[in-house]
Amino acid sequence: MVTTARTRPIRVLVAKPGLDGHDRGAKVMVRALRDAGMEVIYTGLFQTPPMIAHAAADEDVDVVGLSILSGAHNALVPQIVNALRDAGMDDVLVVVGGTIPDADVPRLREAGVAAVFGPGTPLKDAVEYIREHAPVREGAA
Amino acid sequence: MTELVVRFLAGDRRALSRLLSHVENRTETGSIAVRESFTRTGRAHIVGVTGPPGAGKSTITNALIRHFRDGGRTVAVLAVDPSSAITGGAALGDRIRMMENYDDPGVFIRSMATRGQMGGLALAVTGATHLLDAFGFDLVLIETVGVGQDEVDIAEAADTTILLQVPGLGDSIQTIKAGVLEIADILVVNKSDRPDARQLVRDLRNMLLIGDRPGREIPIVETVATEAGGIARLAAEIDRHHAFLVETLRRAERVERRLLREVALLARERFERWLAVQLESSITIEERRALVNRLVDPGTVAGDLVDQMLERRSGDPLPG
Numbered sequence: 391m392v393t394t395a396r397t398r399p400i401r402v403l404v405a406k407p408g409l410d411g412h413d414r415g416a417k418v419m420v421r422a423l424r425d426a427g428m429e430v431i432y433t434g435l436f437q438t439p440p441m442i443a444h445a446a447a448d449e450d451v452d453v454v455g456l457s458i459l460s461g462a463h464n465a466l467v468p469q470i471v472n473a474l475r476d477a478g479m480d481d482v483l484v485v486v487g488g489t490i491p492d493a494d495v496p497r498l499r500e501a502g503v504a505a506v507f508g509p510g511t512p513l514k515d516a517v518e519y520i521r522e523h524a525p526v527r528e529g530a531a
Numbered sequence: 532m533t534e535l536v537v538r539f540l541a542g543d544r545r546a547l548s549r550l551l552s553h554v555e556n557r558t559e560t561g562s563i564a565v566r567e568s569f570t571r572t573g574r575a576h577i578v579g580v581t582g583p584p585g586a587g588k589s590t591i592t593n594a595l596i597r598h599f600r601d602g603g604r605t606v607a608v609l610a611v612d613p614s615s616a617i618t619g620g621a622a623l624g625d626r627i628r629m630m631e632n633y634d635d636p637g638v639f640i641r642s643m644a645t646r647g648q649m650g651g652l653a654l655a656v657t658g659a660t661h662l663l664d665a666f667g668f669d670l671v672l673i674e675t676v677g678v679g680q681d682e683v684d685i686a687e688a689a690d691t692t693i694l695l696q697v698p699g700l701g702d703s704i705q706t707i708k709a710g711v712l713e714i715a716d717i718l719v720v721n722k723s724d725r726p727d728a729r730q731l732v733r734d735l736r737n738m739l740l741i742g743d744r745p746g747r748e749i750p751i752v753e754t755v756a757t758e759a760g761g762i763a764r765l766a767a768e769i770d771r772h773h774a775f776l777v778e779t780l781r782r783a784e785r786v787e788r789r790l791l792r793e794v795a796l797l798a799r800e801r802f803e804r805w806l807a808v809q810l811e812s813s814i815t816i817e818e819r820r821a822l823v824n825r826l827v828d829p830g831t832v833a834g835d836l837v838d839q840m841l842e843r844r845s846g847d848p849l850p851g
Contacts, residue, residue: 398556399619399644424620429644434627441633445626448639450548478545 400524401451405433405442407470410460419455419487422513426521439466443473446482452524454479458488464497471502481525487516536564539662544636547666551641554658557651557800565658568665573786575607575664576773577688580674582695587721588674589628590756591695596629596638597759598766599670605637607668609659611652611675614644621645625674639668653684654800657793660688687789690782691772693717693765696735698727712738715749717768723753723761747775809840 404420406413413435423430431449433442446454456463456470467486474482486498487507495506504523507516535553538546553561580588580595589610596606610625621644629640641659645652656673663671673689694715712718718739720732732751739749750768754761776782813836821827 398552399614399621399646401552420622424615424622425618427615427618427620429614429621429623429642431623431626431642434630437630441630444633445630445640447545448548449626449642450552 396526400428400453400521401449402428402430402453402455402520402524403433403442403446403449403451404430404455404457405437405445405470406435406457407437407439407442407466408458408460408462409436410458410462411435412459413457415459415487416455416457418513419457419516422517423455423520426517428520439469439473442470443477443479446474446479447477451482452527453483453485453520455520456484456486456488458486458490461489463488463490464494467498467503468501481527483520483524485516485520487511533560533563535560536567539564539666540568542666544639547639547662548641550662551659554662555643555655557654561658565661569661571665571667572661573664575660575668575671576769577660577664577671577673577690578769579689579692580672580695581676581692582719582721583697583700584676586695586697587754587756588676588695589625591693591719591721591754591762591765592625592672592674593629593631594754594756594759594762595672595766595769597631598762600635600637602766604669605667606670606672607639607641607663607666608672608674609641609643609656609663611643611645611656611673613676614646616647619646639663639666651800653688654793654796657688657789657796687714687792690776690785691716691769693719693769695719695721696731697722698725698731716772717765718749718751719754719761719765720751721754721756724755728753746779746781747772810836813839 402423404416404423406416416432420430420432431445431451433445437445442454442456454470454474456467458466463486471484474484484503485505485507486503490498490506490508492508498506505519507519535546535549539550550561550564553564555561580592582588592608592610596608599606608629610623612621612623612625614621623642623644626640626642629638643655643659646655660671660673692715694712694717696718697720718735720728720735722728723732732753735751739751752761752765752768754765756762773782776785814832818827818832822829822832
C-alpha cells in the first residue's frame with residue numbers, strides 16, 4: 391500500500407473526548423509516540439467531537455488517537471469520525487485506546503476506526519501500528 | 532498552480548492548513564503557494580511571544596487571542612515547541628491552553644516542531660507567516676521558547692517581539708546577559724502576583740536604563756496571565772509599538788531587512804541541497820580512506836572539493 395518514502399515525522403493528535411478526567415494513559419501514549427519520532431499534539435481533557443475535528447484539521451495531522459475510559463465510546467466515536475469527515479479529514483487514521491469491551495470493537499471499526507487498543511496492549515504494538523498505517527500523503531513529503 | 536493553492540486563494544481553511552504542512556516540509560507546492568499569494572501579504576501585524584519554559588507564553592497568548600477577538604480582530608497563532616534531538620519526535624502541548632477558541636473561524640492555531648535543521652525552522656516560520664498573512668488574519672502571534680539563536684531568528688521575523696520574564700529564575704545578573712533581552716520591544720513580567728516580582732521589575736528597569744534604544748522607551752508590563760490581569764495594557768502596548776514602527780518608518784526598514792534575510796536563507800537552502808548531492812557523489816573511496824588513515828585533513832578535502840566544483844561549474848548556472 392505504502393510505496394512513497396516518508397520524509398517528515400508522522401503528526402498525531404491525541405485527544406480525550408467526553409467527560410473523562412483520567413489522562414495518564416493519553417500522556418503515556420504522547421510520550422511513547424514522541425519517543426518513536428512522531429510529532430504529537432495533545433488536546434487536554436474534556437474535548438467535544440467538533441473541538442477534536444477542528445484541532446485535527448488545523449493541525450493537519452495524519453493520525454487521530456482517542457483515549458476513552460468513560461464507557462461512552464459507542465456514542466462519541468461515530469460523532470468524532472463524522473466531524474472529522476465534515477472538516478475535510480477524509481484520509482486521517484483514527485485509532486482508539488482505553489477500556490473498550492471486545493464486543494464493541496466491531497461496531498467501532500464499522501464506524502471508521504482502524505484499530506482499538508484495549509487494556510494490556512503493549513505500547514510498542516500501538517506505536518508500531520500507527521507507524522505502519524499512518525497515511526503518506528501526496529506532496530506532503 | 533495546484534488545486535490546493537487555488538482553494539487556498541479562495542479562502543478555504545483546510546487548504547491553508549494543508550499548505551502550512553507543505554511550507555513546513557519545504558515542498559515545491561509550498562513555494563508556489565507563497566509565490567501566488569505574496570501580493571496579499573504585508574498587512575498582518577506579526578508579534579513574537581518568547582520567554583523561558585513555564586513563563587506563561589501559551590496562557591498569555593490565549594489571553595491575547597481573547598482580547599483581540601473581543602475587539603473584532605482575527606488572530607493566527609504559530610506555537611513552536613522543540614523536537615527531540617535524539618528521536619526527532621516532539622510533544623506539542625501549547626494548544627491545550629487555547630482550546631476554548633476552537634469554534635471561532637477568526638482564530639487559527641497551529642503547532643510546529645523545531646525539527647532541528649539549521650535555518651529550516653526560520654524558513655518554515657516565515658513561510659507559514661506569509662500564508663497566514665495572505666489568508667487575511669489581522670495578527671499573527673509566533674510563540675517560541677526563548678533560548679538561543681533559533682529564537683532570536685524568529686524574533687527577527689516579527690514586527691513586535693514580546694519577552695516574558697517570571698520571578699524566581701535567577702538573580703539580577705541574568706538581566707545583563709546577552710540574548711533575547713536585547714531584541715525585546717516589550718518586556719512582560721508574568722506571574723507578577725508573586726512576592727519577588729517587584730525585584731525582577733526593578734532589575735529589568737535598571738537594565739533598560741543602561742541600554743541604548745533610540746526613539747522609544749521599552750515598556751515593562753506586569754501580568755497575571757491566568758486571570759487575564761494586565762492583558763489590556765499589554766495589548767495596548769502591542770498596538771502602540773505597531774503605531775510607532777509605522778510612524779517612524781521603522782516598519783518599512785524592518786520588513787526590508789527581514790525579507791532580504793529570507794532571500795539569503797532561501798538561497799542558502801537551495802545551495803545546500805545541491806551541495807549535499809554533490810558531496811555524496813564527489814568524495815572518492817581513496818579520499819575517504821586517506822581521511823580515515825589521517826593522511827589528509829578534512830579542511831584540505833573540503834577545499835579541493837569546492838575548487839573542483841567551482842571549476843566544473845564556472846560559467847554554468849547553478850542547477851535547481
